[in-house]
Amino acid sequence: MSIKIAIIGAGSVEFTRKLVRDVLTVPELADSAFSFIDINSRNLDMISQLVGREIKANKKPAKILSTTDRREGLDGADYVLNLTRIGGLEAFQLDVDIPLKYGVDQCVGDTICAGGIMYGQRNIPQILDFCKDIREVAQPNALFLNYANPNAMNTWAANVYGEVPTIGLCHGVQHGHQQIADVIELLVNEGIQPGSPDYIPVTMKDVDIVCAGINHQTWYIQVLYDGEDWCDRLLDGFQMHPVYSKTEKVRIDVLRRFGYYSTESNGHLSEYLPWYRKRPEEIRKWIDMSEWINGETGGYLRFSTENHNWFETDFPRWMKEEPPKFSPQNRTNEHGSYIIEALETGRLYRGHFNVMNENIITNFPEECVIEVPGYVDRNGINIPKVGELPLGCAAVCSASIHVQRLAVEAAVSGDVMLLKQAMMMDPLVGAVCTTPEISQMVDEMLVAEAQWLPQYADEIPAAQERLRSEKRLGKKQAHGAARHESAAAEKK
Helix, strand or coil: CCCEEEEECCCCHHHHHHHHHHHHCCHHHCCCEEEEECCCHHHHHHHHHHHHHHHHHCCCCCEEEEECCHHHHHCCCCEEEECCCCCHHHHHHHHHHHHHHCCCCCCCCCCCHHHHHHHHHHHHHHHHHHHHHHHHHCCCCCEEEECCCCHHHHHHHHHHCCCCCEEECCCHHHHHHHHHHHHHHHHHCCCCCCCCCCCCCCCHHHEEEEEEEECCEEEEEEEEECCEECHHHHHHHHHHCCCHHHHCHHHHHHHHHHCCCECCCHHHHHCCCCCCCCCHHHHHHHCCCCCHHHCCCCHHHHHHHHCCCHHHHHHHHHHHCCCCCCCHHHCCCCHHHHHHHHHHHCCCEEEEEEEECCCCECCCCCCCEEEEEEEEECCEEECCCCECCCHHHHHHHHHHHHHHHHHHHHHHHCCHHHHHHHHHHCHHHHHHCCHHHHHHHHHHHHHHCHHHCHHHCCCHHHHHHHHHHCCCCCCCCCCCCCCCHHHHHHHC
16 A cells, blocks of 8 residues: 655654654555655755665565655645744744743743743744645545644644544654553562563553643653553652652642642743742742753754754764664554554544543633544544543643643734733743733744744734833843853853
């Protein structure tokens, strides 16, 4: 069965290589055609060389088309994957640095909070353009698989305003699932040394989980191991764990206060809530500086910046290395290839997906995007009803859902008032800033990012005038409470 899979933003080299390998481990998909689409022809050429070499080495009949012409790349596509970062690192830097001047200290800034909201403003106009092209030139009912953040906002806009069936995909659930398996292994083997005949290994396959919530704020509401639910034992295990007790302090505190573990990393979660990053002198108490993902100020930006020259450093090395083997053992746990396999072959796949709610979580708004369990086979993607989320967990998600709704509507309409309301309703921004500070911060971000915000073109002059006439409320430069040494040196 020959299908066409289009990848928008294929210059995201590691992810593109991973997704192609995963698809081509499925025998029935070996002759798939891949359409690599990117605005950077240089990166396209290199990713095509890399993947083409790997396909040839594994003796697969798959084909690659590379193009900077999006409509050409989407023509006849059965599946479309979105890996884009609109504005690149230049806009990402603004998402982190401008809010920091107003006291908003972010680790990532790609989901909600000030950076995530503005990221959505840049992404959504492009998402709608992608959807227009998909409707017009892709196969009828082509499935749009969105990996790009802010995932919930992008998925919301594509389904409601782009009128293309869209599923948002993320690997946060799998990562937390692995942590939970590690913690249960620690608990069941307390006092027993690894390697002992009595030691019981615990893998993800041994632990059945159900997660429900919204992207990056999904809750493990069921954790079954050996026929029992372990939700009420996880706090003790995480507090005992030699690594997670240090790297996941925010997540452990949320588990303590709400009774359920949350999917996303310590750094991500810390910026979605009003409690952990609002006082600079307290931020380091809640994070760990051993890896950016544990909460470092601007951590993901630093990591991305330090690794963005892959075409100069890694590409020559990759081209000399032995090409990786496409095998089931090397297949990743990213959902995309499994969804395609299930739809094309009928093999059942169960995962966690971002979809429109439609009364699946009954104490959430029907029109929001949720992350919940789903089943896929040849009949399609089927989402079972979850029912009510625990009240506290639902309240935490509800705050973010209101931010997402306002941000999506602002991005579609170019309404500055809605955009500023989204910022005011954001948990961390609202905990840190006054309303005048929020208004000015948004104006500053609009002006700085104007080249990626076509829907606000008529509003930019008014924002510029407000900035000229008002007393500046942000600092000229802000260091951040938990900068990595290399990032601090660059800022100087």
